[in-house]
Amino acid sequence: MAFPKKKLRGLVAATITPMTENGEINFPVIGQYVDYLVKEQGVKNIFVNGTTGEGLSLSVSERRQVAEEWVNQGRNKLDQVVIHVGALNVKESQELAQHAAEIGADGIAVIAPFFFKSQNKDALISFLREVAAAAPTLPFYYYHMPSMTGVKIRAEELLDGIQDKIPTFQGLKFTDTDLLDFGQCVDQNHQRQFALLFGVDEQLLSALVMGATGAVGSTYNYLGKKTNQMLEAFEQKDLASALSYQFRIQRFINYVIKLGFGVSQTKAIMTLVSGIPMGPPRLPLQKATQEFTAKAEAKLKSLDFLSSPSVKEGKPL
Numbered sequence: 499m500a501f502p503k504k505k506l507r508g509l510v511a512a513t514i515t516p517m518t519e520n521g522e523i524n525f526p527v528i529g530q531y532v533d534y535l536v537k538e539q540g541v542k543n544i545f546v547n548g549t550t551g552e553g554l555s556l557s558v559s560e561r562r563q564v565a566e567e568w569v570n571q572g573r574n575k576l577d578q579v580v581i582h583v584g585a586l587n588v589k590e591s592q593e594l595a596q597h598a599a600e601i602g603a604d605g606i607a608v609i610a611p612f613f614f615k616s617q618n619k620d621a622l623i624s625f626l627r628e629v630a631a632a633a634p635t636l637p638f639y640y641y642h643m644p645s646m647t648g649v650k651i652r653a654e655e656l657l658d659g660i661q662d663k664i665p666t667f668q669g670l671k672f673t674d675t676d677l678l679d680f681g682q683c684v685d686q687n688h689q690r691q692f693a694l695l696f697g698v699d700e701q702l703l704s705a706l707v708m709g710a711t712g713a714v715g716s717t718y719n720y721l722g723k724k725t726n727q728m729l730e731a732f733e734q735k736d737l738a739s740a741l742s743y744q745f746r747i748q749r750f751i752n753y754v755i756k757l758g759f760g761v762s763q764t765k766a767i768m769t770l771v772s773g774i775p776m777g778p779p780r781l782p783l784q785k786a787t788q789e790f791t792a793k794a795e796a797k798l799k800s801l802d803f804l805s806s807p808s809v810k811e812g813k814p815l
């Protein structure tokens with residue numbers, strides 16, 4: 499297959515894995531979730547089984563089923579479905595990579611192993627290469643998230659010469675606030691068709707200025723439309739409007755971060771905004787409190803971010 503395939507650009511929602519109150523995966527709502535993203539949020543790319551999707555809290559068998567359901571439900575509706583296949587051991591990761599190729603996903607992403615950690619670039623590249631080789635037809639993305647993995651190898655350094663080792667390498671999901679590192683990923687790879695996707699939603703505008711080609715994040719599940727307006731303003735070179743969108747988004751994220759914000763809270767917010775039940779998180783995470791949800795709802799309302807029909811109808815949450 500010729501690389502690059504169609505370039506991944508724009509917003510990519512890091513999907514939540516919906517669960518029932520008993521903690522099992524709620525497969526039947528995934529079709530509805532796809533429609534919600536496309537129709538209500540204008541988001542047509544997804545990143546499955548990542549941080550937000552609790553990919554590392556699911557069994558391999560569950561990860562396969564979740565990936566398959568998103569690919570099936572997204573067919574002819576979504577542009578690209580990228581599956582996160584990172585794991586602590588290369589064999590599971592390879593199994594998931596191969597499976598992603600078999601079901602017709604559009605790409606795979608891999609996070610750095612975070613128990614035994616690669617001490618240098620070569621060791622990390624070797625791991626990534628073994629996984630990428632299990633899906634030689636799929637674009638490969640490195641998922642850079644030093645805050646969670648503790649692997650501090652700079653992305654700029656990792657990208658240097660990476661296509662010689664991993665011919666399917668297509669880009670990066672960069673979840674870090676180091677704009678020097680991100681900027682240098684852009685600056686040193688102009689002639690390559692990499693997708694350089696930023697992963698800190700509250701700082702996306704700065705990354706756009708730096709040359710990000712897209713963004714992967716949890717908030718695009720429910721603030722996709724607002725963020726798309728920011729992207730549009732940026733494209734039109736209307737920086738004042740873009741900044742005003744970014745500030746509104748920041749006011750919300752800043753508020754929930756102060757309350758305590760993670761996957762459980764993202765699930766609660768998405769349930770509230772979309773009306774689709776996302777359920778509780780997997781252990782060891784705690785459920786979001788009712789107090790959190792009420793406060794987040796009030797904040798969303800005050801920022802005019804809430805127009806979900808399910809909320810208007812007053813459905814129980």
Ligand SMILES: CC(=O)N[C@H](C=O)[C@@H](O)[C@H](O)[C@H](O)CO
Binds near residue numbers: 716
């Ligand atoms: C740590 C984390 O989960 N980061 C997400 C993506 O990588 C982001 O989408 C954040 O959830 C978002 O930027 C809010 O802080």
Ligand SMILES: CC(=O)C(=O)O
Binds near residue numbers: 512545547549550714
């Ligand atoms: C936020 C993100 O990109 C993830 O959930 O993996």
